[in-house]
Amino acid sequence: MKTKKLILFTFAILCFGYMATAQRGVRIGYIDMEYILESVPEYREATTQLEGKVQRWKQDLEKSQKEVDQMKLNLANERVLLTPELIEEREEDIKVKEDEILTYQQARFGPNGDLMIQRRQLVQPIQDQVFNIVQEIAENKKYDFIFDKSADVVMLFAAKRNDISDEVLRSIERAGRRVQAQSKKEKREIEMQERLSPEKQEAMTEREKEMQAKREEREQAMAEKKEEREQAMEEKRSELDKALEEKQQEREKAIEDRKTEREEMMAKRQQERDSIRAAKKQEFEERRQKMIDDRERRRDSILNARQKN
Structure with a gap:
């Protein structure tokens, strides 16, 4: 019902505007706020940080819920052993x-919780900036109506030529460059770009995109070449390490x-x-035994001679 009323209201405005400006024609443009938000780096970074907080909040809830489930399980297992007073205390x-x-x-995920508040705080500055830029563009280009494609208004058809989202983005980027510009040269270049007509600005933007694409292509090629060189150097280092290891093994084998x-x-x-030594010892023993044998023979000979006499 709300959407139908909004469509009828929008249609009435369009009809009234068309009747009032029939002589020159109605100029209608639109923006896509979701596209603009997703294209702003600061919004993407802040959204990523907010998502990290949301994940931590969800983990806290899951942890607490597991504790409750464990408390219920413990109560169910121990109920027959507990007194009514203890059961009541556990249930409390x-x-x-x-x-x-x-x-x-x-507090975290409710209608007025931290998530909704921080999302509003995150989106509000960019929405305000977009609103001011849309007002300026509408006045400069004589637009009669500018809609937000991502809002509740049902757009059954929207010609791309009426999409001013990129123009709004360029204005946001120029504002960011003005804030970040440090030297006078950079500020003059930004001022010269802003004095150009929208067509020339768009052409310059296209040239910048082409130059950026070429730079990214060169950087990609350089990165690939660097990776190839590093891979070749790594292979050479591996071969050298292998050769050194083989030589070390050969040296160790030779030493062994x-x-x-x-x-x-x-x-x-x-x-x-x-x-x-064994031969000398044996020879010494033989000589010693021979000397002993010779002494015993002489002694026996002397004794025999004495007995005869």
């Missing part, structure tokens, strides 16, 4: 917790081989020394 605790959740939910050879050589020499 659960109700208090549920009331806290409801209060928190209303030399160590094994020395150990084998030392073991062989030790074996030879042990063999020589």
Whole structure:
């Protein structure tokens, strides 16, 4: 019903405007506020921050709800063991917790909650700026009506040539550049652009878009080349590291081989020394045994001689 009344009211205004300006024709334009908002970097950044807050609020609600569910489960499991007074106390605790959740939910997501307030605070400055720019454009270009495409007004058809959203965006961007301009040269360039006709401004904007596209294309190509160079350098580093590792393994193997050879050589020499010592010891034992045998024979010979005499 509200929409129908709005359509009839809009139609009546259009008819009245057409009758009043039949000699020159009615000039109608429109904007898309949602498109404008989404194209403003500050709005996107603030929206992202607000979404982060919303996610934290939702997590707080989920955490509190899980606590309530656990309290109800514990009460159900322990009800037969509790006295009526304790059951009543537990149920009161659960109700208090549920009331806290409801209060928190209303405070964050209700009609007058933090989410709605911060969204209004986020959108209001840009809406005010758009309103002032639309007034200026309407006066300069002699528009009779300018609508917001994203509002409740039903637009069954809208020719693209009547869309002044990009023109509003350019004005917002120029205002931002004026605020950010530091040198006198930058300020003069902005003033010269603002003195140009809308057609020339649009042509300049198109050239700037083309130049920006070419810059982005060059930057993309440079980034790809840089990535290729880094990848090639990484491959070379990997090959060098692999070669160094192989050489290190070869050196370690050579050192281990030399160590094994020395150990084998030392073991062989030790074996030879042990063999020589064993041979000398055996020879010494043989000489000693021979001397003992010779003494015993001489002694036996002397004893035999004495016995004969």
